[in-house]
Amino acid sequence: MSVKLKQAKETKKNKPLAVLLQQPDDASGYCRNQEEEAYVKRKLEENAEVVSINQYERMLYLIAPAHSKSGHLKKEHFRKIGYKLAQAARNEKLSSLYLYSSHKEDATDLMAVAEGLLLSLYQFNQYKSTQDSRAVLEILYLCSPKLDKVELEELEHVVAGTCYARDLVNEPAIALNAVLLGKSLKKAGKDAGFKVDVLGKDKIKALKMGGLLAVNAGSVDPPTFNVLEYKPANAINKKPYVLVGKGVTYDTGGLSLKPSGSMTIMKSDMGGAAAVAGLFTAVAKSKLPLYLVGLIPATDNRPGGNAITPGDVISISDGTTVEVLNTDAEGRLILADALVYAKKYKPELVIDLATLTGAAVMSLGKEGAAVMGNVDEAQMLALKEAGNQTYERLVEFPLWDEYRDQLKSDIADLKNIGGRMAGAITAGMFLKQFTDYPWIHLDIAGTAYLESPDHYKGKNGTGAGVRLLYQFFKSLAK
Structure with a gap:
């Protein structure tokens, strides 16, 4: 700023x-x-x-x-x-x-x-x-x-984090592939005071992250798996809060190719990753006394090379098999590997952010994000209140057991898409299968990128999620 x-x-x-x-x-x-x-x-x-x-x-x-x-x-x-x-x-x-x-x-x-x-x-x-x-x-x-000076500095840091997230979303795909995203995160970490470990393709293979590798199979650029850590000496939580951000740096839809008119904004498909990066920038600069971990699986999704095809079966890193019926439902595949990786931390809470579904956009437009999860009512209400205070409002969708029926596969443990109805919910239900901890999913597809100006949120990348989550974590740090 x-x-x-x-x-x-x-x-x-x-x-x-x-x-x-x-x-x-x-x-x-x-x-x-x-x-x-x-x-x-x-x-x-x-x-x-x-x-x-x-x-x-x-x-x-x-x-x-x-x-x-x-x-x-x-x-x-x-x-x-x-x-x-x-x-x-x-x-x-x-x-x-x-x-x-x-x-x-x-x-x-x-x-x-x-x-x-x-x-x-x-x-x-x-x-x-x-x-x-x-x-x-x-x-x-x-x-x-x-x-007081602390309030002013905090506002500066939150705005700076939001603007960093906007920068990441606005960068053309040619200038920000998964490798370059990792380099940007490392620089941000050095400047703000958090650690960043960028795992390359060999390490991703060793971790058997089949979702991330499958989505990356059509690209000439390698994937990265980025681990961010902010752990101040005065952190009030021993178990970390884990933030997971979808980092699809460009999404063609893969072989399930998007219409050309839908591709013009697909550099924004890493809005979740950008939000995590911006949040860490704001939290570290403001020195909130919280232990946070960020996980950003990153790749582009293209139809070239040895791209996965509809009907392929892949294995997520926990061994769950997935029948891929639509290669444009790729975000949930890379998030699944990240959610499995999060288990190693025995986290206090995991929140994932993703520009995940058009269904969320159709439901809420640009006025709010869909939220769902398995946490208790008090925790969900706290996040919703943070959404109200920052005007990044949240609408809770249910994760009823019946929605899982739409994900049943004839030949694998799961398929990666449900039916035509409740697409945002079935995407959330897919992610839920990879969690065994308190978890919240935010579908920010309608709020992360705007094709026309909206007051202070501007046009193009908005930095959605940064101010919301900063407000939420600040309330936990009190």
Whole structure:
């Protein structure tokens, strides 16, 4: 993240200023004359959320109160206000901005505005020969007596982790195969303070990871299995929380080839891996006292070479045989090997993230992710609450025993697809067969990549999962 976040004791008279109003009448304290006051009053009566005034020596942005909203809905409202301020900062070519709240007791709204603003300033333009000529905000000053340095640093780290996840998703497949992903993870680990071990193809063979090897069989590039570890001396958990991320760096569908229109965004099929990488970056930089392990199986899925064919039977690393009826249902095959590998840690909890099914997209669109698992109600509710607080909302799908019937194979232990109905659930049920520990599955297919802009989430890679899981693990660390 290139924007510096700093705390300021007071605002500067000649510097751009954004003010969160606690009451509409508070605006008069920032206006220079009666004409400005009348203008602001009229705009607020017209329900304007942000009123801009050019005071010549500075730009002034007055942010309307949000008394009609509360809780996580209010936080999301102010994140979107942050998006509007980011647009204004770009349009006015602001290099700095002071953000002030007259609320003396609580800085929650101020932090939400800052979060939305910082996330909105993300750009992925390294492949453009002509850069945007508008100035990019360099410093954001936050003015509130209720803020401290730790809060500001934490926000910086979470935004940085989210932006790293976005970068990984946005990289073209030609620039980010499984090997290059491993190198990127190693660099991120060195910078943030977590360990990364990249297992190559020979080690993957030795571990008998038949799912990962089968998906990789059509590629000229070797697979990797990436093990991330963050274990601070003050970790409050002896058994790790394990995060598993689907790392299909590009998905053609294999021999079950996707339609050409569906392939244009398939560099995003490693959104789960990106989320794990971004989370580790945020957690390690913020020094949360938690022991985390990350597992990222990585490969592309192509129809070349000795690609697996529909009807083939493969063996996952625990010996389970799988009849592959659709090579485009490949993510669950590589995740199965990772879920088996997770058993060696005797984990406290395993959470996997994957852009797994179109069925999840059809069910929820871009507004939320599907969640399912075998954990107790309290743990699931804690994750859902983290989803509400970050507005990465979750909808729980059931894993009823009857869904497993759709995965019965005539010639193997399982087949890799169910019927036409409940596709997100049968995919989750497939994964469940490889767990013997507390486990949660997140299908982020609808939220990890957006083909049109959505406020501070932007367009293309969103970094979905990073903020959600950081909030969840932060609540566990208290």
